[in-house]
Amino acid sequence: MNKLQQRSNRAVAYWLLIGVGMIMVQVLLGGITRLTESGLSITEWKPITGALPPLNDAQWQLEFDKYKNTSQFKYVHSGFTLSDFKFIFFWEWFHRVWARLLGVVFIIGFGYFIWKKSFKREMILPLVILFFLGAVQGAIGWVMVASGLVPEKYFVGHVQLATHFIAALILLVYTLWFAFKMLIPENKMIVNGGLKTLTLTIILLLFVQLTYGAFMAGLHAGPVAPTWPTINGEWFPHYLFNKEGLENYTGNAYMVQFIHRGLAYLLTILIIIWFVKASRQTSSSLFNQIKWLPLLLVLLQVVLGVLTVVNSPISNKLVMYGVLHQAVAMLLLVSLVWVYYVIKAPKA
Structure with a gap:
């Protein structure tokens, strides 16, 4: 070129x-x-x-x-x-x-x-x-x-x-x-099939999590349980199954918050595992510069998620923390797409 x-x-x-x-x-x-x-x-x-x-x-x-x-x-x-x-x-x-x-x-x-x-x-x-x-x-x-x-x-x-x-x-x-x-030229990329697969898995799971974040906002699910780490004092609330069928998992505010929290913990664990694997990869200066971003952002996102839910009954704090929570979610998505692009699968 x-x-x-x-x-x-x-x-x-x-x-x-x-x-x-x-x-x-x-x-x-x-x-x-x-x-x-x-x-x-x-x-x-x-x-x-x-x-x-x-x-x-x-x-x-x-x-x-x-x-x-x-x-x-x-x-x-x-x-x-x-x-x-x-x-x-x-x-x-x-x-x-x-x-x-x-x-x-x-x-x-x-x-x-x-x-x-x-x-x-x-x-x-x-x-x-x-x-x-x-x-x-x-x-x-x-x-x-x-x-x-x-x-x-x-x-x-x-x-x-x-x-x-x-x-x-x-x-x-x-x-x-x-x-x-x-x-991004090809010489800035790395080859690691396992890490690429794990990155894609995390991205797909993040999209599910972001969907449940939108459900949280749409259902006003934060104020129904503005507590942490438990949900109104219970780890597995008895009202998790207030509705029937699919509606229980998409329209029950308690279940939606329970799933949203659970996915947050799962994503954090997966990104920690991802970071450990990524730290072994040192062949690309670009990858070395950006591989820490997903871990930093997911940890910040968890903190903001907790602050959002515990402050959700206070309207002005809900807006502030909710928007910050959403902003970091997008930055996390961008960081994961970035590292996914830089990682190539080995040629068959």
Whole structure:
């Protein structure tokens, strides 16, 4: 590869990494929106005109009146003033505007690199898939909001919330992987089939854990047992099987928290084992520099998880610790995808 093509690849990769950063901010804004119960404050999906917030008192009152028709207002926030409404409206509006800005950054970058002829032929299809994933994520977001705008629903559905969250993470990982392909040369990689398999296992398990984290948020599962290390004084609470079938494992707040805690402990153990194995690998300076990241981040994540659950009945602390918990979860995912990319399986 000539130096001109290398520079072009780096420029495209940096553009993609800017997108990765913006996706992470978008996910965190979604977390704030969820934890402040702001998600149903905008009751319509207007992809173009919705970019502007209300600009005068009459427009604010109109939006507030629309919100008053939701069950969330009637049964949860009936005491809200217009000022209270403006607060939750801001977070939902900012979450949607940031998504639009993210789309603009990708579109402008795409147009610029087309003009500069920076894309190789094999990049076109992955970029089309990238835009498709972004569009699907926007549609899932509206389906999620709509799930909470039906009678007798006070919040968005926890399954829809988890779907929206995981779709965002898939978009993040896809974009990150695309950038790595242009930034990390083969001579920076290591060959270790066993370590690669273990890394993939941890990543897949982390996605299950992240799904249960979204269930925790959607079901308000933290405040039902804001204790640690036990769950309301019990290691195996008697109310773990309050529901039947699959619903017990996805819709029972106690079981969801029990599984979320258990997976956290399992992931920590697996990453400690992974780190011990990775420490024996010294053939790549890049790998040596990044192999400590998963261990550091998972330990920090456990601490933040405990702080989040024990402070969950206190709304402002729940928002603070919950968002930090979510941020470190994404960094942990990024670190694992990074080391997974650098590890190659041996040739058959």
